[in-house]
Every structure is written in C-alpha cells, then in structure tokens.
Amino acid sequence: MTRPTLDDIFAEDDEFGLLEVRPRAAGGSNPGDRGVAVLREVTAFYEEHGRIPDTDADDHDEMRLGTIWNRASQTPTDQMIAEDRLGLLNVAAPLQVSWRDEPSTEDVPDSLDEIFDDDDLSVDPSLVVLKHATAAADRHLPDHRAEFVPCRDFELYRDRFEAVQQALERGDRQAIPVKKWAVIEPLEGDFFIRNGLLAMIAEKSEMTARGGSRDHRLRVIFSNGTESDPLMSSFRKSLNDDKTARLVQKVGMGPLDPDWESDQLELSGTIYVARSRSDDPAIKQQRMLLHKIGVTSQDVHRRVADARNDPTFLLAPVEIVAIYELKNLSRRKVENLLHRFFVSARPAELFVTDRFGKKVFPKEWFYVLPDHVAQAAKLIGDGTLHGYRYDVVRQKIERKVEGAR
Known part of the structure; x- marks a missing residue:
C-alpha cells in the first residue's frame, strides 16, 4: 500500500477545521x-x-x-x-528591597550584640523550647561507677579461689579462651580470668530494665581481694575486650551431673528494706507503707547507690529503713521465700515509665512494714515460716489454721 504524501493529506477535506489557523492581530x-x-x-x-x-x-x-x-x-x-x-x-x-542592592551604612550592625538586640529577630519561645527530651539534670547519669574497692568479706571466698587455682595448675579444670563477640551469661559462682586475675561472680541481682534493655547488676570478687559491681553487659564487654580473658571450666560433665552446680554460692547475705523517695504523687502518698524487700551479699548502701537510674528501685533514690543479717542460709532461697510470703501485699498496679516511654512493673515492692519483714526473717531463721501467713487486710502475720489453705 502506497503511503500518502503531505500534498495528499492537505488536499483532503478538513472535516474538523484543524487546518484553519486564524492569524493573531498585530499589537494584541x-x-x-x-x-x-x-x-x-x-x-x-x-x-x-x-x-x-x-x-x-x-x-x-x-x-x-x-x-x-x-x-x-x-x-x-x-x-x-x-x-x-x-x-x-x-x-x-x-x-522594594533587593538582596542585590548595597546596604546603607546605617543598616550595617556594629556588633553581634546589636544583631541579637534587634526586635525583628525575636523568636517565638515555642520554637526554642525542647520537647520530648530529658532534662540534663535527669539524664542517665550514674551516681557511682563500678570501681574496684576492697572486699570486706574476702575471707569467706579465699578458700574457693585457692581451690580453683590449684585445680587449674593440676589440669583438673581448664581455662577456655573467651571468643570475641561471644555472648556470655555469667551465673553466680562462675569463675573467669580477667586481666590476669581470677574473678568470681558472687552475686547476680534481680533483673532490671536499665538503659532500655534488660540487664543485671553483678558483684564480682577478684583474687587480689578487691570487688566491683558492674552491669552484666559491661562485664561481658570487658571480657570481650581482654584478649587474655578466660572462662574457667565447670566441674562435672554437664548440667545433669550433680557436680556441675558445685560452684554455686549458698553463702549468707543481708535482707534490706528500702523506702522510695520518689516525687511521683502516686508513690509519695503511700511511701510509709510501700517497701522494697531485697537480699544482697554486698554492701547494702553500695547496692542502692544508683537507684535513681534503676527501674527496680522505681527510678528514684531510696532510703534503707531496716537491715537483717542472714546466718548460714541461701540468699536466693530467702529472697524467694520472702517474696512468696508477702505476695498478697504486692501492688499489681505499681509501675514506672522509663526514659524510652516503656512501662516497667517491679516485683520486689510490697505494702508491708519493716516490722513485718523482721518477723518473717526471724521465722525463716527458726525454720517455721511455712506455718504462718500474711493477712493483707489486717496487715498482720498470723499462724495458719489447721486444714486451711
């Protein structure tokens, strides 16, 4: 088929008048x-x-x-x-002022003070007020650092260090290198070698949500008679950074071996009762009745030194109102016994909001008086706590009735 030429196209009838162009009048x-x-x-x-x-x-x-x-x-x-x-x-x-124009001499400021004093530079206060930001005074600043201090009860642990050292020298226990970036979950009684010293995990406190992540506070005792209380994440990092760090192998063949838990600590500690000094109205109005019950093996005041940064302590300083020493009793078992005994007095609605806006529900706070804790501690020492119950309505410890649950 032959394609049409332009002459053929223009020769066709202009049905819609598309080719009718009206010339524009000169001058508009x-x-x-x-x-x-x-x-x-x-x-x-x-x-x-x-x-x-x-x-x-x-x-x-x-x-x-x-x-x-x-x-x-x-x-x-x-x-x-x-x-x-x-x-x-x-x-x-x-x-009409243009940026291209040269400014007059009067318009040129003589100093920065003259610029900032210009009323035309006034800024709406709402534009310079920080929102959704933590004030400098309330930022995540620790009240103490995990420094090395003399271990006041090192004599209780001296034999353990000597036994582990001798086992390593005989070859009965192995020192396994800590691989870089290894995720280590230390347990109470575990031994490590860090910076050339034997280090024992003497205490692993209750879990907290410090810094937006779940963590524990440790009590680490070293073979030179010093101790420190770093966060578990900090201790793990120190092991990863130390090229000579070692994990001391446990005794036994594995978790099913009875000897596997032989390093676990069953030494006595201290029961403490803490009262919150929070400014939160919901906590402040009941602070005389609301108390934290804890058990620790380290110095109590050192344990609570960083309370204002710890959700376990309601993100506020605390005062120690009572201390009861344990004698030849398992610290962990005592703490579990006390928390179970007063479980009916635990406030289900108690929570704090951390820096990241997340709600944290501490489980160590109870509506009890220090005298109640003292009485329960005595019953534990006597081995008769199982025969008593706490009446949360009457706020009284009373003997269980025979046959009652």
Missing part, C-alpha cells in the same frame, strides 16, 4: 484597556483593605495583583488617569 489588545482593568481591580482592593496590594503578600492573588499594578502604574495611560478617582496613581509604591 489595547494596552489602555488592560491598564484600566487593573486600575479597577486595585481600586476595589483599596476600598476593601485601605491599601494597595502588596507584592510580597502571602496571598497569591494579592501578590499577583500587586506585581501587575507596579508595572502598570509606572506608565499610566490617559484612560487610567481619567479613571483614577481615588488618586491611586499618585500613591508611592512601597520600596
């Missing part, structure tokens, strides 16, 4: 008519607002009209002058 419409139309728009604007339109206005229509008026008013036609009943053509247009 009458400029005077356009100027008069703009003058009438500006006159109407002036009568409504009492001013001529601003070329820098936020409103697009006003800005457009002001720009057109500035151009038209520079060369007014005779028709515009005749139509100008308000004398708008004689109104001086606002001075």
